[in-house]
Amino acid sequence: MRSRVSVVKWSIKNISSRAISTTPPCYQASDGLEIGNKLPSRSCPVHGQRSRSTHAIDTSLFDTVCPPVKSWEEVPGPKPLPFLGNTWRFTPYIGGYSVEHIDKTCMSLRAQYGNCVKMAGLLGRPDMLFVFDASEVERVFRGEDSSPHRPSMPSLNYYKHTLRKDFFGAEEDCAGVIAVHGDSWAAFRTKVSRVALSAGAAAQYTVPVSEVADAFVQRVREIRNEKFETPDDFLNEIHKWSLESLGLIALDTRLACFDANEGSESQRLIDAVNTFFLCVGELELRAPWWRLYPTAMFKRYVAALDTILSVTLSHVEKALEEIRSRGSSKSLLQDLVTAAGPRVAAVAALDMFLVGIDTTSNAVASILYQLSLRPEVQERIHEEVSKVLQGRPMKPGDVNQMPYLKACVKEVFRMYPVVIGNGRQLTKDTVISGYNIPKGTQVIFQHYVMGNCEDNFSDASQFRPERWLQRSPTQRHHPFASLPFGFGKRMCLGRRFAELEIHTIICKMVQAFKMEYHHESMDYHVHPMYTPNGPIRLKLIER
Numbered sequence: 132m133r134s135r136v137s138v139v140k141w142s143i144k145n146i147s148s149r150a151i152s153t154t155p156p157c158y159q160a161s162d163g164l165e166i167g168n169k170l171p172s173r174s175c176p177v178h179g180q181r182s183r184s185t186h187a188i189d190t191s192l193f194d195t196v197c198p199p200v201k202s203w204e205e206v207p208g209p210k211p212l213p214f215l216g217n218t219w220r221f222t223p224y225i226g227g228y229s230v231e232h233i234d235k236t237c238m239s240l241r242a243q244y245g246n247c248v249k250m251a252g253l254l255g256r257p258d259m260l261f262v263f264d265a266s267e268v269e270r271v272f273r274g275e276d277s278s279p280h281r282p283s284m285p286s287l288n289y290y291k292h293t294l295r296k297d298f299f300g301a302e303e304d305c306a307g308v309i310a311v312h313g314d315s316w317a318a319f320r321t322k323v324s325r326v327a328l329s330a331g332a333a334a335q336y337t338v339p340v341s342e343v344a345d346a347f348v349q350r351v352r353e354i355r356n357e358k359f360e361t362p363d364d365f366l367n368e369i370h371k372w373s374l375e376s377l378g379l380i381a382l383d384t385r386l387a388c389f390d391a392n393e394g395s396e397s398q399r400l401i402d403a404v405n406t407f408f409l410c411v412g413e414l415e416l417r418a419p420w421w422r423l424y425p426t427a428m429f430k431r432y433v434a435a436l437d438t439i440l441s442v443t444l445s446h447v448e449k450a451l452e453e454i455r456s457r458g459s460s461k462s463l464l465q466d467l468v469t470a471a472g473p474r475v476a477a478v479a480a481l482d483m484f485l486v487g488i489d490t491t492s493n494a495v496a497s498i499l500y501q502l503s504l505r506p507e508v509q510e511r512i513h514e515e516v517s518k519v520l521q522g523r524p525m526k527p528g529d530v531n532q533m534p535y536l537k538a539c540v541k542e543v544f545r546m547y548p549v550v551i552g553n554g555r556q557l558t559k560d561t562v563i564s565g566y567n568i569p570k571g572t573q574v575i576f577q578h579y580v581m582g583n584c585e586d587n588f589s590d591a592s593q594f595r596p597e598r599w600l601q602r603s604p605t606q607r608h609h610p611f612a613s614l615p616f617g618f619g620k621r622m623c624l625g626r627r628f629a630e631l632e633i634h635t636i637i638c639k640m641v642q643a644f645k646m647e648y649h650h651e652s653m654d655y656h657v658h659p660m661y662t663p664n665g666p667i668r669l670k671l672i673e674r
């Protein structure tokens with residue numbers, strides 16, 4: 132064991148002699164606490180390990196020295212080939228890696244290289260770093276600056292910042308939050324989150340959202356086949372429910388998605404949203420030819436975005452008239468118009484449509500599927516719901532009395548996170564897992580891998596909602612090991628609305644039906660949401 136004096140000398144020598152960065156090495160406490168899942172309250176700014184003061188100054192608590200920070204070149208990961216980089220690895224049949232099955236690809240990357248894996252040499256994309264260690268994810272999130280940069284859809288970026296620059300760039304703070312960064316994002320986010328994340332913003336929609344859920348239940352009753360099974364395009368029906376619910380929240384209107392008329396504004400919006408989702412996956416995941424010339428698919432995509440924008444604008448007009456005639460606001464849209472102006476309200480609604488429909492509907496498809504495999508879980512939810520509601524309609528606060536239902540939703544998100552990974556493009560050089568990661572690298576947090584590994588969750592492969600109800604600290608998992616809605620300044624802006632919608636629809640479905648599944652078990656794939664791969668043919672037996 133080194134003496135305290137020699138440790139200080141060692142550190143000073145290393146600080147002056149190291150080429151890669153000016154960051155000094157840090158000291159490890161001898162009690163072993165630094166290597167756990169739980170990050171202590173004060174951590175070494177370099178390695179993220181336990182420290183009582185800035186290291187290299189007060190060494191009184193330390194008796195060993197962390198190794199110096201290693202360079203980016205030393206991060207383990209698959210080696211890129213000359214010219215082909217690592218892109219070839221994602222070529223079907225040849226490469227062995229798959230975007231559609233990035234879950235499995237990342238699991239094997241972790242097994243082969245460890246908790247921090249470099250994926251360099253992806254043609255047309257910045258280098259990536261996959262991080263599978265919950266403590267490191269926490270450190271990156273907690274260390275982010277005032278305007279974190281989330282890598283996001285380049286095609287949408289192009290739409291907002293180049294093609295429709297006249298609209299989105301007209302005012303400094305009016306570009307929205309999706310595919311927007313820096314001061315412009317921060318100004319917009321501040322305005323919108325004040326309203327969208329306020330206490331009660333979601334709760335005010337409890338009754339209308341539950342009416343939409345009732346309409347959905349009625350709809351599925353009618354479309355079941357003679358075996359009481361949902362049709363092959365059941366996911367499409369769930370999309371309609373999701374759009375109808377979001378129409379209420381973002382546009383203050385019932386779109387009548389279950390029976391919209393051909394040519395109506397609702398139908399135009401439904402078609403545009405569908406086209407957007409059809410195209411966005413292709414544009415983002417396949418070779419980006421649209422960057423060279425406007426492909427047919429890119430033209431459809433732009434037309435769909437134009438439609439969504441024009442419909443949202445027309446609803447903002449209506450909200451303005453309402454406010455003028457009533458003198459006060461009574462919905463999220465009207466609150467946004469009042470607090471931030473009509474343009475911000477329209478762009479906020481557009482962003483909600485772009486990211487709030489597919490996420491929620493695929494999450495619900497996944498939850499219903501998982502529940503249909505577990506009759507005993509459904510029974511427990513049913514019991515809980517019946518006890519709380521006792522036959523009356525839902526009202527704000529009811530779901531808070533349904534911890535088991537909420538735990539089931541969390542458990543599905545842990546095992547099958549609909550947004551399989553999240554990320555940040557580093558805005559400064561950052562040390563992650565002891566490596567110096569350069570600014571500009573895309574750091575990807577793999578929710579799926581972290582949620583499904585034993586290091587973070589015991590019996591990770593078992594569906595155990597009870598784990599979310601445990602109170603004892605020894606039974607608790609690392610809070611950053613499952614983050615389905617992200618974290619920090621850029622976390623999901625619609626989380627409360629999404630949860631309201633999801634809890635409500637699950638509550639209603641379990642109240643109405645016993646759900647069963649009698650077909651081959653479904654694998655999950657990225658499409659671009661992480662979702663069961665195949666028709667969701669649930670047998671719905673009336674209770």
Ligand code: HEM
Nearest residue numbers: 308483487490491494615616617618621622623624625629
């Ligand atoms: C199951 C449903 C949903 C899931 C799993 C989900 C997940 C996420 C995640 C992981 C992020 C990135 C957070 C981060 O970078 O830390 C995000 C961002 C966002 N979500 Fe959601 N989301 C869902 C539903 C919704 C809904 C219904 C809305 C709108 C009503 C919405 C609006 C947004 C917006 C606007 C952002 C961007 C925030 C920003 O960049 O400032 N989301 N969501």
